[in-house]
Amino acid sequence: MGIVDEMVGASPAICAVFDLVRKMATTEMPVLITGETGTGKELTAQAIHERSLRKHGPFVPINCGAIPETLLESELFGHERGAFTGAVQQKKGKLEAAGGGTVFLDEVGDLLPTLQVKLLRFLQEGTFERVGGQETLHVDARVLAATNVDLKTAISKNLFREDLYYRLGVLHIHLPPLRNRGEDPLLMATIFLKQAAVTYRKQIRGYTPQAIDALRTYSWPGNVRELSNRVRRAVVMAEGMEITPQDLDLAVEDLQTVDSLNSLRAAHRRIEMELLVKAISLHRGNLTRMARDLEVSRSTLYRKLRAYGLEKFMPAATPLSFRSKTKFNKSKQSLPQEHGRGISPEPIPDLPLKPAHEIPQSV
Numbered sequence: 001m002g003i004v005d006e007m008v009g010a011s012p013a014i015c016a017v018f019d020l021v022r023k024m025a026t027t028e029m030p031v032l033i034t035g036e037t038g039t040g041k042e043l044t045a046q047a048i049h050e051r052s053l054r055k056h057g058p059f060v061p062i063n064c065g066a067i068p069e070t071l072l073e074s075e076l077f078g079h080e081r082g083a084f085t086g087a088v089q090q091k092k093g094k095l096e097a098a099g100g101g102t103v104f105l106d107e108v109g110d111l112l113p114t115l116q117v118k119l120l121r122f123l124q125e126g127t128f129e130r131v132g133g134q135e136t137l138h139v140d141a142r143v144l145a146a147t148n149v150d151l152k153t154a155i156s157k158n159l160f161r162e163d164l165y166y167r168l169g170v171l172h173i174h175l176p177p178l179r180n181r182g183e184d185p186l187l188m189a190t191i192f193l194k195q196a197a198v199t200y201r202k203q204i205r206g207y208t209p210q211a212i213d214a215l216r217t218y219s220w221p222g223n224v225r226e227l228s229n230r231v232r233r234a235v236v237m238a239e240g241m242e243i244t245p246q247d248l249d250l251a252v253e254d255l256q257t258v259d260s261l262n263s264l265r266a267a268h269r270r271i272e273m274e275l276l277v278k279a280i281s282l283h284r285g286n287l288t289r290m291a292r293d294l295e296v297s298r299s300t301l302y303r304k305l306r307a308y309g310l311e312k313f314m315p316a317a318t319p320l321s322f323r324s325k326t327k328f329n330k331s332k333q334s335l336p337q338e339h340g341r342g343i344s345p346e347p348i349p350d351l352p353l354k355p356a357h358e359i360p361q362s363v
């Protein structure tokens, strides 16, 4: 079973999602997860699985949009020997592979009408036949599905069955785009930077003020995936101790114009947040030293950290959002694994913020 990456976020929009995941994980019903590209639909599906009673069973993803139509039925439901040219032996499909666990149907809007019927029957009765098979199989797999197309529009164009939509979407989670998640881009950028700095063994302290502005004002059309890729790239490209907008490849003209007259409060928040992030980094989360440096009391400082959702990034923090127990239990000393790449065990001295997987979490 794969390790679920942690979901990072402190904005009200993403905290509402965490709440839904918590509640929906404990049921057996299908969940439909929607959201723009890169918003974390698959990660959310994994988080639901990891928090469900099925967590010891398999999590089996299948991308319905990436598999040629002719192969999809067999991929999903399996086939019998001789079912079609090239079917030299019986093959189990992803549904069977997900027995006792969860199947994640990504891009479910791309399913052809015939497969929609077959899926609907599986959702209603838990049964299906392999391609070319007579035997009716019963499989105990929970279905989670995702789409970034609007299924209601697909229904109106007769491309998606309404009955299937209602079956799949009784429980629905919509992931907000990153641009609507308040200060989350900055929080994520801080965490991703720490992880990437460890991975690529670079001594990078943080972001320049201009880079922080860029991170906060860019509209993130590719959402979290884009943010994560840009930060990783920046860490590789950076020549100095701080990441610049150029390292992030965020040209000034890409940035949204910052609002003007009503932005005094916003500017205040931005500066406070920036200082807090810097102070955590500089003083390795030592509250007393941070308070002294920022010339506020410890209690004021703590209140501010909470207000910005930053208290989770303090080393001895109280829990925040999601983490995979599997990952957490692996080793508190272990450093993040990035898709099979080994990671240097050396800590980065100037960046006390914990890598995402080490931040104590609870949902």
Ligand SMILES: Nc1ncnc2c1ncn2[C@@H]1O[C@H](COP(=O)(O)OP(=O)(O)OP(=O)(O)O)[C@@H](O)[C@H]1O
Pocket: 005, 006, 007, 008, 009, 035, 036, 037, 038, 039, 040, 041, 042, 043, 044, 148, 224, 225, 228
């Ligand atoms: N809240 C989050 N915290 C940390 N990482 C995240 C978060 N959301 C998404 N990611 C990361 O962003 C990347 C994209 O996430 P994911 O693949 O789940 O998105 P998606 O919505 O399925 O994208 P697509 O529509 O392109 O399939 C992954 O590397 C994932 O680990």
Ligand SMILES: [Mg+2]
Pocket: 041, 042, 106
């Ligand atoms: Mg996806």
